Amino acid sequence: GDFEIEGKKYSPNPLNIVDTGYGLERIAWYTQGTQTVYDTVFPEMIDWIKKHAKKSSDMKSIYSLSDHSKCLAFMLGDGIVPSNVKAGYLARLIIRRSLRFIEKIRLDASLKQLVLMQVNFLKKDFPSLKKREKQIGEILFIETQKYKETISKGKNLVKRILHEKKTIDQNELVNLYDTHGMQPDIVKNIAKGEGVTVKIPHNFESMVAELHSHEKKEEACSDVAVNLPKTEKLYYKNHYTKEFDATVLWSNKTKGGSEVVLDKTAFYPEGGGQPSDIGFLKNNGNKINVKHTKKVGDAIVHDLDGVLEVDDKVYGEINWEHRYTLMKHHTGTHVVNGALRHLLGEHIWQAGSQLGLNEARFDFSHYKSVTDDEIKEIEKIANEFVKRKIDVEKKIMDRNSAEKKYGFRLYQGGVPPGNSIRVLNIQGIDVEACGGTHLNNIGEIDRIKIIKIERIQDGVNRVVFAAGAMADLHQSEEKEIYENVVKILNPFYEIEQKEGISEQLKVLSKMFSVPIEQLDKTIKRFLKETKIVKRKSVKNLKDACKNLFDEWKKARKTLKQKSFCTNVNLYTSECIETKDNKKVDLIFEVVPRDENPIQYAINKVKTGGKIGYFISGNRVTISASGNVQINLAPIAKEVGEDTGGSGGGKSKLAYATIKDPDKSSKAMDKAKKLIKKQLK
Ligand SMILES: [Zn+2]
Incomplete structure (x- = not known):
């Protein structure tokens, strides 16, 4: 370096910043003279944790927990929902880290308890946290459950990897944490129990965070934006502008007509989840349709089905019903x-939105699924709002004063560019x-x-709704579907009540796992596959379908049993001489309905010198006596895969699943052939 201070050389910092260490918490620390800054900031918390921890000497974990619980109170209080991306992932990382500390010091309390204690300490200065207490608690409860589940699932996983690879390297460690939520400490412990030492890299958490730091890059505009003239946006000033006069400033011939830029326009370009306007432009009595409009730089480009030249004067009209x-x-x-x-x-x-003509969808952050009751309530509240007939205030504001007045909540749809918004x-x-x-x-x-409203990913739900006449349309469509389904069921079910159409269709859609538009077809198929002898009287459509579903399941079970058994001979047995001149009995049987197929297969070969293959439903179980030289696993695998299913197992006990019942007879032949092949 260029500078010498007391014999040591120094060079300038690449960044010129002043860090005096005058943070509020630090000043409090200096004045109180406690051992660490944590003792100054969280004295009650630290005492409490020490009192309730079995391993109260681990001060590092206790300090971390005090700090993390406060951090979580603010993060969750500010509305961050744990997920696998961005800030949501950071929250999840801190939650899991805290849970690990709780395990480490064997604390007799939940993370929820700790964070809510922090909320109580902070409520005087941050009353907003107290208001969010319920959600904060719920989030922590759910995340703690999730963590526990992943851990119990992960234990076997670690053992399996060790069995295959004998070791766990850094990449595997990151993968285990990231996809299965397995903390490296826990992986290390399990591995230790198996006699394997696992090294945790010191920058493990940053390695994990690195995986999630790649934010989606804005797609660069590929259009040739250069030198397109600027368009005055009439739709921006007044959203009710339906018609206007304009002049063509730029024109370019296309396959189906031309694309033009006007000096001003009322056509809204596609963007922000809103489709573009459609309509027409008129020039000298010539009507040309506007098929699409898009924004390119400061210009609005209209895609036309006819040709307009520069300086042409036009009258434009947007399709108002559409808009x-x-x-x-x-x-x-x-x-x-x-x-x-x-x-x-x-x-x-x-988290995103897309408008359509028939319906709109809106994605939002939420830490769990929305219940049916909540959906009803949300619809009710939304309609109460609509009935209040509140004006929609539209104001161009200076960015700073807008943020000061309303906060960052303004940027729901992303942060718009420019100083005025x-x-x-x-x-x-x-x-x-x-x-x-x-x-x-x-x-x-x-x-x-x-x-x-449905959960589309961890931490995100999607609501689909319709407004105005489209809501009515949806309702009448639903009514039509409902009446059609009732008609189909009428010969078999007498339905008494006919209210709650929407709600019942939703239940049915879940029951049969099809969208409501496919209910009629699906129910017809279920009726065809089920024999309903007597017409039943039921309370509502929901009950009728539930009954149909149950009957169908029963009918299907017997049908399956039948179809698998009818096209194979029920019992066969033959004696085979093996390559080393021993005699083996090869037996085939249908497993009786009340028997456990595996137990049955084992019992049948117990006496020695036997191989058996057994069918039950769509399952083939193959077993061999201990004294028979054979490996059944590859046989089961081939039998299963041959019928579109799968198979595998151990050398003396294996099984296959047959996908297509018509192939069960073929599968039996195959099993027999493969067994014989190995023996001879
Ligand atoms: Zn808006």
């Missing part, structure tokens, strides 16, 4: 977002920075129908 429906769905996402937050908590955060405020329901097209008043939505 108005999208506006209802778009404004609806704000209302549904508000309803979700109202019922489920402040951690609800938009358009803030959309539906008083008391939702505030967001949003560039889409909105209604002036949420009353125009008319009504919202939640079609479904």
